[in-house]
Each structure stands twice: as C-alpha cells, then as structure tokens.
Amino acid sequence: MLNTKIKLGLALAVSVALVTGCSGDKQEEKQESVTGIDKNPFPSTYRKIDSQPVVITNVTVLDGIGGKIEDGEILLKDGVIVAVGKSVRLPSGAIEIDGKGKWITPGIIDNHSHLGVYPSPSTRSHSDGNEMTSPVTAEVWAEHSIWPQDPGFQRALAGGVTSLQILPGSANLFGGRSVTVKNLPNRTIQDMKFPEAPYGIKMACGENPKRVYGTKGGPMTRMGNVAGYRQAWVQAQEYRTKWAEYETELEAGGSPKRPSRDLNLDTLAGVLDGDIIVHMHCYRADDMGTMMDVMKEFNYKIGTFHHAIEAYKIADKLAENNVCSAMWADWWGFKMEAYDGIKENIPMVHAANACAIVHSDSDLGIQRLNQEAAKAWADGKRAGIDISQADAWQWLSANPAKSLGIFDKTGSLEAGKNADVVLWSTDPFSTYAQADKVFIDGAMVYDRSNPESWPVSDFELGQIAEGDAK
Amino acid sequence: MNLFKKAALASSIAIGLSLSASALAENIAIVGAKIHTVSAAGIVDKGTVLIKDGRIQQVIEGTDVPSGYRTIDAEGKVITPGFIGAATSLGLVEVSSSAGTVDARAEPHAISTVGAALDVQYALNNDSTLIPITRIEGFTSAATGLSGSEQLFLGQGAFITLATTYQPVLKAQAFMKLSVGNSGVDNNGGSRAALWVAINQSFDEAKFAKSYAMDPSQNWLGLTTMADAKALIPVLDGKMPLVVNADRAADIVQVIALKKRYSDLSIILASGVEAWRVADELAKNNIPVILDPESNLPGAFDQIGATLENAARLHKAGATVVIGMDTHNIRLATQHAGNAVANGLPHSAGIAALTINVAKIFGMDDQIGSLEPGKVADIVIWSGDPLEVTQTAEQVFIQGEQIDMTSRQTKLRDRYLQRNALKPVGYTRP
Numbered sequence: 001m002l003n004t005k006i007k008l009g010l011a012l013a014v015s016v017a018l019v020t021g022c023s024g025d026k027q028e029e030k031q032e033s034v035t036g037i038d039k040n041p042f043p044s045t046y047r048k049i050d051s052q053p054v055v056i057t058n059v060t061v062l063d064g065i066g067g068k069i070e071d072g073e074i075l076l077k078d079g080v081i082v083a084v085g086k087s088v089r090l091p092s093g094a095i096e097i098d099g100k101g102k103w104i105t106p107g108i109i110d111n112h113s114h115l116g117v118y119p120s121p122s123t124r125s126h127s128d129g130n131e132m133t134s135p136v137t138a139e140v141w142a143e144h145s146i147w148p149q150d151p152g153f154q155r156a157l158a159g160g161v162t163s164l165q166i167l168p169g170s171a172n173l174f175g176g177r178s179v180t181v182k183n184l185p186n187r188t189i190q191d192m193k194f195p196e197a198p199y200g201i202k203m204a205c206g207e208n209p210k211r212v213y214g215t216k217g218g219p220m221t222r223m224g225n226v227a228g229y230r231q232a233w234v235q236a237q238e239y240r241t242k243w244a245e246y247e248t249e250l251e252a253g254g255s256p257k258r259p260s261r262d263l264n265l266d267t268l269a270g271v272l273d274g275d276i277i278v279h280m281h282c283y284r285a286d287d288m289g290t291m292m293d294v295m296k297e298f299n300y301k302i303g304t305f306h307h308a309i310e311a312y313k314i315a316d317k318l319a320e321n322n323v324c325s326a327m328w329a330d331w332w333g334f335k336m337e338a339y340d341g342i343k344e345n346i347p348m349v350h351a352a353n354a355c356a357i358v359h360s361d362s363d364l365g366i367q368r369l370n371q372e373a374a375k376a377w378a379d380g381k382r383a384g385i386d387i388s389q390a391d392a393w394q395w396l397s398a399n400p401a402k403s404l405g406i407f408d409k410t411g412s413l414e415a416g417k418n419a420d421v422v423l424w425s426t427d428p429f430s431t432y433a434q435a436d437k438v439f440i441d442g443a444m445v446y447d448r449s450n451p452e453s454w455p456v457s458d459f460e461l462g463q464i465a466e467g468d469a470k
Numbered sequence: 471m472n473l474f475k476k477a478a479l480a481s482s483i484a485i486g487l488s489l490s491a492s493a494l495a496e497n498i499a500i501v502g503a504k505i506h507t508v509s510a511a512g513i514v515d516k517g518t519v520l521i522k523d524g525r526i527q528q529v530i531e532g533t534d535v536p537s538g539y540r541t542i543d544a545e546g547k548v549i550t551p552g553f554i555g556a557a558t559s560l561g562l563v564e565v566s567s568s569a570g571t572v573d574a575r576a577e578p579h580a581i582s583t584v585g586a587a588l589d590v591q592y593a594l595n596n597d598s599t600l601i602p603i604t605r606i607e608g609f610t611s612a613a614t615g616l617s618g619s620e621q622l623f624l625g626q627g628a629f630i631t632l633a634t635t636y637q638p639v640l641k642a643q644a645f646m647k648l649s650v651g652n653s654g655v656d657n658n659g660g661s662r663a664a665l666w667v668a669i670n671q672s673f674d675e676a677k678f679a680k681s682y683a684m685d686p687s688q689n690w691l692g693l694t695t696m697a698d699a700k701a702l703i704p705v706l707d708g709k710m711p712l713v714v715n716a717d718r719a720a721d722i723v724q725v726i727a728l729k730k731r732y733s734d735l736s737i738i739l740a741s742g743v744e745a746w747r748v749a750d751e752l753a754k755n756n757i758p759v760i761l762d763p764e765s766n767l768p769g770a771f772d773q774i775g776a777t778l779e780n781a782a783r784l785h786k787a788g789a790t791v792v793i794g795m796d797t798h799n800i801r802l803a804t805q806h807a808g809n810a811v812a813n814g815l816p817h818s819a820g821i822a823a824l825t826i827n828v829a830k831i832f833g834m835d836d837q838i839g840s841l842e843p844g845k846v847a848d849i850v851i852w853s854g855d856p857l858e859v860t861q862t863a864e865q866v867f868i869q870g871e872q873i874d875m876t877s878r879q880t881k882l883r884d885r886y887l888q889r890n891a892l893k894p895v896g897y898t899r900p
Binding site for chain 2: 120121122123151152155207211312313330331332333334335336338339340341342343344348363364367368371374375377378379382383384429430431432433434459460463464465468469470
C-alpha cells in the first residue's frame with residue numbers, strides 16, 4: 001500500500017515536473033488536509049494591473065513556439081492573449097497600436113537570476129544569496145532574501161524580461177529553494193510571486209562547493225560533492241517514507257506518532273515527490289554525466305543544468321535524459337570548469353533536440369538576452385546549424401517557461417496564455433533593437449516612448465538620475 | 471551528418487580565404503568592401519585597401535587593382551582597422567579563479583609600497599589561448615595591465631600586438647594605472663581622506679626624485695620606494711599616461727583637480743560611470759574616457775548615476791570616448807559599442823571608440839588605429855556591420871599578415887561537430 005503510494009507519487013512527479021505545477025498542487029492540498037502542514041506558507045499576493053484591450057497590427061510575430069507571421073496581429077484582453085494571427089477581431093474600446101516595422105514576441109523569461117538576493121548596490125548588507133554555512137541548506141528559500149527594491153528589476157523590464165527565476169547562489173551542494181516571479185516588483189516579495197508556479201531547488205556541481213567548503217569541513221573534491229548529494233538523498237528518502245507511513249496511518253484512522261519535521265528534508269522530499277524542480281549549476285560534461293546517474297539512482301528529475309558550459313559535448317545524452325541546459329552565449333575562462341566554453345554551445349544543444357535555454361546569471365546580461373540569443377543563433381548558422389529565428393526564440397521564452405513549470409501559463413503567444421508580451425523596435429536579433437513596449441498580464445508596464453511612466457525603485461527615488469534613461 | 475557537411479563546407483570557405491597565409495612582405499589588395507578608414511577620408515562605400523610590406527599603402531575608391539597584388543574579394547563586406555582592446559589583462563591571465571598563478575594580480579612585495587614600480591612587460595605570455603580567441607574576432611592589439619595590486623597604483627601597463635610572436639610588446643611602460651574609486655579606497659586606508667593624500671605624496675616624491683641621486687647608497691625615507699618614485703617620473707612629465715579608475719562625479723572632479731595640480735599629467739579616465747555628469751569639464755581638460763557603455767546599474771554608492779547614455783552624452787560634450795573593458799571577452803567590446811550606438815552614440819564614434827581613439831590615448835596613433843598610408847596593416851574584413859551582434863570578423867590581418875582564423879574554441883567546436891560516436895573523442899582531431 002505504502003509502496004504503491006510512493007511510486008504513484010513519483011510517476012506523477014516525472015510527468016508533472018516540466019509541464020505544470022497543477023497536479024503537484026492538488027497533492028499538496030491533500031497532504032495538507034491530513035497532516036496539517038501548510039505547504040504554501042508564503043502565498044503569492046500578485047495582482048495583475050487592470051488594462052484596456054490592446055490590438056497590435058502590422059507587426060512581425062514570433063509566437064515563441066516556432067511560428068512566424070509577417071504583418072500579423074495580436075489581441076490582448078483581460079490579461080490574456082485572446083488571438084494571434086493574420087488578423088484579429090478589434091473589440092470596442094481597444095487601444096490599437098500600429099506595429100509597422102516592429103516585432104512582437106513572448107516576454108523573455110530568465111530562469112537564472114540573482115536580482116534581489118544580490119541586488120544593486122552590492123553592499124555586504126545586501127549580499128543575501130548564498131547561505132555559506134553548510135554544504136546542504138535546502139531549508140533556505142531565496143524569496144526570504146529578495147529585496148524587491150533592487151533597481152535591477154526595472155532595468156530587466158526595459159530589456160523585455162517579464163518573468164524570472166531567482167535562485168540562491170552556487171556555494172552549496174543544495175543551495176535552497178528558488179522562486180519564480182513576475183517582473184513587477186512591489187512592496188513585498190509575495191506581491192511579485194508568479195501565481196501557482198512550482199518551486200525550484202538550486203544545486204551545484206563542481207568547483208564552487210569544493211572551493212567554499214574545502215577548508216571548512218568539506219567537501220573538498222568532486223567525489224566529496226557527489227557523496228554529499230547521495231547522502232542527502234538517502235536521508236530524504238527515509239524522511240519521506242516516515243511521513244508517508246504517518247499519513248497512511250492517519251488516513252486509516254490511527255493515531256501514529258508524528259515524525260519530527262525538518263525543513264531541509266521537507267524540500268528534498270518535495271523534489272522526490274516531483275513538486276520541486278531541480279536547477280543544477282553544472283559546467284563540465286563529466287559532472288553532468290555523473291549527476292544524471294545520481295538522478296536515476298534516487299529517481300528524481302533534474303529539470304535544468306545551469307551554465308552547462310560543456311553541454312555541447314554531451315548534447316545527445318541531455319536529449320535522452322530530457323534535461324534542459326541554460327547557457328550563456330559566450331562567457332568562458334573565468335575558472336577551469338568554464339575553460340572549454342564555445343560560442344556554438346546553445347545551437348549545438350538545440351541541434352541535438354535537447355532543450356536549450358539562454359540565461360543571464362547577471363544583472364547586466366538580463367537586460368539584453370535577445371542579443372545573447374542573436375549571437376548564438378548567428379554563430380550556429382556560421383557553423384552550419386541553420387535554425388530559424390522563430391525556433392531560436394524558444395531559448396528565451398518557451399524553454400525557460402518549461403524549465404520553470406509555467407509553460408501552461410506563459411512563454412508563448414498562444415490564445416489563453418498570460419499576455420506577457422514584448423513589442424520590439426525592430427528585428428530583436430539585432431544590437432540596435434530595443435523593447436518599445438512591455439506587457440505583463442495585458443498591462444503595458446514599460447513604454448520606452450514615455451519616460452514619465454517608467455517605474456523607479458524606492459532606492460533610486462530622490463537620488464541623482466532618478467528616472468534617467470537607463 | 472548533414473550538419474557535419476555544412477560545417478565542413480563552412481570551414482572550407484574559411485580555408486579558401488587563408489590558403490596563402492603568407493610571407494609578411496606579400497602585397498595584398500582587398501577589393502570591393504565598404505571601408506571605414508576612421509580618418510579624414512571617412513567611409514569609402516566601395517573601395518580597395520592596398521597592403522605592401524606589412525603596411526597600408528593606400529585606400530582607393532573602386533575596385534581597379536594595380537598589378538602586383540594578390541587580390542582578396544571582399545565585395546559586400548565591411549572593412550575596419552583592427553580593433554584595439556583598451557582596458558585588458560590579455561597575456562597576463564589564462565584562467566582567473568583557482569587555477570594557479572595569475573600575473574594580472576600582484577601582491578605586496580618589498581620592491582614597491584605604492585604599486586607604481588610594478589611592470590607587466592615581463593609578465594606577458596602570448597601563447598595564452600586568449601590571444602587567438604580574441605584576434606579572430608577582429609581585435610589586433612591591446613593595452614594590458616594589472617587588474618589588482620592591493621596597493622595605490624596598479625603598476626605600469628604595456629601595449630601589445632595580438633600577432634603570434636614571442637615579442638608582443640609594441641610599447642612597454644605604456645601607461646600607469648590608479649584607482650580612486652571605492653575599490654582603490656578599500657586598499658588604501660579605507661577613505662578617500664587617506665587615498666588622495668597618498669597620491670599627492672607619491673607625485674611630490676617623484677618630483678623630488680627627479681633631482682635626487684636615486685641610488686641605494688642614498689637615504690630614501692619616502693612613502694614610495696625608490697623604484698616607485700622613479701616609475702612615477704615619466705607620469706609626472708606627461709610622457710606616460712595615467713589611467714585613473716573613477717566612477718562618481720565627486721571623484722572625477724578630484725581627478726580633474728589632480729591634473730590641475732600636476733599640470734603635465736596626461737590623464738585617461740577609466741570606468742567613469744558618472745562621467746556624463748562632468749562631461750563638459752572632461753572635454754575642456756582633454757581627458758578621454760574608457761568606459762563600459764552597458765554599465766547602467768548602481769553597483770555601489772559611487773555609481774548611482776549610471777546610465778546607458780553615458781557614452782553618447784560624453785561624445786556630445788566633445789569628450790573622447792573609448793570602449794572596451796574586459797579580458798576574456800574583450801571581443802564583446804563590439805557589442806558594447808553597438809549598445810552605445812543604440813543609446814545615442816553616432817555609429818562612426820562607436821567605431822572610433824574601438825580604433826583611433828584607443829590608439830590616440832596610448833600614443834600609438836602614428837602606427838595603428840586607422841586605415842591611412844604608412845600605418846601598420848592591422849585590418850579586419852567583417853561579414854557586415856561590426857557592431858551588430860549577428861555579424862562577425864571573417865578575416866583578420868595583423869601587420870599585413872593574413873592570420874589563421876582558428877582558436878582552441880573553434881577546434882573544440884569542430885571536434886564535437888565532427889565527433890565519431892564509435893571512437894573516444896580524443897581521436898577526433900579537427
């Protein structure tokens with residue numbers, strides 16, 4: 001009985017993790033009712049901004065899932081995309097925007113950001129991204145560190161970023177929970193949490209954990225790292241079994257002894273349940289190869305390898321294991337595990353039918369992820385990997401949305417999805433393209449032509465250059 | 471398989487271009503491109519560059535080539551002078567973190583108390599993989615210096631060619647580095663109240679040293695060591711430019727005041743996040759600015775006024791703008807310049823910021839930085855607009871030589887594009 005339940009949970013987990021958090025939520029509710037544990041103690045208080053319907057016409061559309069429409073139209077209404085095509089119905093009272101010469105795409109989703117946890121200014125007081133006190137700290141949650149007044153959010157918005165995942169740093173084997181947010185910072189972090197987005201967990205391979213803990217009790221080697229992950233999963237399995245037994249007995253009307261709760265193991269068990277998606281900082285091909293075996297050994301799913309400098313060496317294996325790679329276009333050489341970086345990494349992963357994502361890990365890079373994709377797209381083309389722009393846009397919206405478990409809600413221009421949309425001044429695969437207008441849930445939240453409307457963080461208010469061109 | 475064929479085709483085109491990579495003295499005509507001369511001749515819409523004895527002989531309009539030249543068809547392409555890395559540590563670092571010795575970072579040593587004596591000309595390694603990785607992207611020379619010294623000055627930098635040579639130095643002791651921003655303050659008394667007095671004292675001691683027998687038998691009780699004081703003399707005389715890293719307007723005003731105090735100083739401002747706020751003063755005092763145009767965040771309290779329009783506003787005020795602050799990815803200075811252009815800098819100023827302006831500030835403009843008769847033939851053929859992220863350097867010439875357009879990165883790429891699944895990768899040798 002017990003075994004069946006666990007297996008069922010796992011089967012669900014595998015199918016659920018990359019698609020949607022919905023089934024996970026149902027499971028949470030059920031567990032909640034039995035154990036009394038609140039699985040969502042920091043619920044989203046995000047509210048979309050009221051908006052009039054918007055129709056954009058004469059625009060080049062990249063729908064984010066491989067489609068391109070010349071002279072197309074799009075209708076945004078009540079926060080969602082109502083229609084995309086050669087022509088759409090113009091509802092009364094709609095704002096009409098002539099998109100001649102302009103391009104429209106899904107909003108960019110950065111699945112690797114430290115905005116808010118390593119904000120600007122980067123003072124020690126603000127440095128809240130790495131709980132470097134123990135190699136296993138799955139109990140910490142990035143959302144408890146995020147400072148919503150980081151001016152980086154507004155800069156990213158001007159670059160067309162509508163959603164992002166904020167992660168703990170990579171010092172630890174298990175760095176803690178990540179959180180996915182709408183790029184509309186407000187008074188509290190809950191105000192920007194992406195409704196119903198599943199949690200992620202940050203894990204890290206390679207150099208960082210061994211550098212940080214090598215002289216602080218270990219791990220000090222890669223083999224020490226791997227022993228650390230495995231030991232933690234063993235504990236998580238035991239913890240999960242204990243709680244499952246407790247639940248089963250409760251459900252059967254018994255009065256079992258309640259196991260003691262452990263916040264670290266809560267998170268790890270959530271991964272084994274398939275409710276929490278693994279985001280693993282991993283550079284080297286051999287490190288990724290090892291981790292995909294650890295994943296099979298403990299029957300969990302790695303959603304995405306982040307940075308994945310050497311993903312091009314094992315793109316076939318990444319495809320086989322259905323693990324995404326979130327990559328830079330051309331960063332390299334800042335440490336040994338980044339020494340083999342090449343400019344064709346992203347297109348080579350894509351060409352192997354693996355899931356490729358362009359990520360930033362940078363408060364500057366996040367402002368021009370379209371240019372990162374453009375570089376990778378052009379470098380791939382020159383190496384004989386001919387990918388259409390329409391397909392390449394998957395790296396910026398659809399694939400990161402899948403990696404975050406929110407693709408049912410955003411990440412493409414499809415009817416019914418959140419109206420998270422960017423209108424570009426020209427072909428966004430260009431240095432000179434700028435995000436003219438950015439919509440989140442149908443509301444125009446950035447309008448380049450109207451400086452008075454630009455959002456300003458509390459930090460910059462009343463300082464020099466408040467509201468200046470950024 | 472299809473992919474592999476395409477890649478092979480692409481590389482055979484590249485080989486075609488470089489087939490006769492050749493003797494230095496070869497006469498070459500590059501024909502039919504749009505040419506940014508970055509000189510009074512401006513842009514030649516369709517012209518020919520003649521290369522003779524490793525130097526630019528002439529840029530002519532049209533495509534009629536005199537006899538005696540090997541011709542390279544560049545119709546539809548764009549030609550610029552070789553780009554120049556303005557603020558790099560090229561040749562001084564291979565891998566920055568946890569990977570052994572990094573010559574770009576010096577630790578305190580008895581030779582120096584203020585860092586001025588440190589000299590990177592002895593530390594350069596042109597076998598570094600960064601050199602080919604950088605030059606195949608259109609960068610043919612660079613200013614290189616320390617990124618950290620834990621002292622007041624960051625020593626003396628060098629100006630190098632990115633050609634394959636054991637003697638890359640085009641100019642030793644090409645500039646002196648100093649940081650007066652927050653990072654400089656942190657290493658020097660924790661307050662500008664200490665830092666600036668130390669700077670003044672160092673220059674005063676250098677002034678004294680000019681008429682003092684600087685030999686070990688003499689007493690020398692200065693803040694600086696003898697080696698430091700000697701190194702600062704050419705700076706004081708304006709023979710060696712002083713590159714000063716500063717961001718906030720208040721610091722930049724102090725830098726301008728420094729120039730007034732020691733009137734022969736030749737100062738280059740670096741980083742200059744808030745330089746736009748004192749743009750007129752910088753222009754008036756002939757202080758050029760090396761900057762990263764993408765720096766638009768208040769990374770610290772000395773960068774509150776950061777804006778993407780920094781480069782454009784400085785240029786408009788008449789200040790000389792130079793773009794390019796990085797090492798492993800100094801090749802991305804083209805993208806940085808493009809973003810400056812997207813935010814108001816004229817395109818021609820974007821090109822100048824990577825070429826002639828860099829050459830000028832380091833006193834190399836008699837040799838490089840533009841396509842003018844007699845200058846060294848550092849030339850790049852681009853697939854299109856070099857500031858556009860989708861375009862690339864297709865062929866680079868350094869000192870008149872058509873270079874091999876490969877690097878460790880292109881070899882890694884080709885190995886894994888051509889990988890034979892039946893054998894370990896070590897046997898694929900592209």
